[in-house]
Amino acid sequence: MIRPVVYGADYSAYVRIVRLVLEEKGIGYELVPVDIFAADGIPSWYFDHQPFGRMPAFEHDGFRLHETSAITRYVDEAFDGPALQPIEPRPRARMNQIIGMLDAYAYRAMVWDV
Known part of the structure; x- marks a missing residue:
């Protein structure tokens, strides 16, 4: 299985929500740290993943999403594991x-x- 990728800072409540859903479903994932509050600003490459520069962003097998509710619903419906909704x-x-x-x-x- 292709592991999903979560982009964002581990301190973000919204990134934590996505990570919690992935954990509840038993899905391994990669966390790519992105600090939108960094002194240098938001990395330019990140806007390809999240056009508004917010957290989190998500990618699975070439499919990209942003917005926590869209990501969590996708994870719940696209992967095996206990239903979360x-x-x-x-x-x-x-x-x-x-x-x-x-x-x-x-x-x-x-x-x-x-």
Whole structure:
């Protein structure tokens, strides 16, 4: 199996989410460190992986994605292992609602203020 590649900093909450999903699925992966806050700025090559210069970015067998929710859903659906999302529409919608709320309203308090 071709190992996925995760691009980003190990301190990033969003990179950690992707790594946690890969671990839960039992998938080996490579982490390519990218520090978007480096003194020299974002490496120019990184924009080929993430056009907005944010973290994380992901690649699997030539398929590239960015945005944590897209990456995690892809990993859950594309790889063997335990299902990480509810199958039924209502519980899945509730899961997406909670993820959206945390991302939109709680991120700053949970990450920057702690």
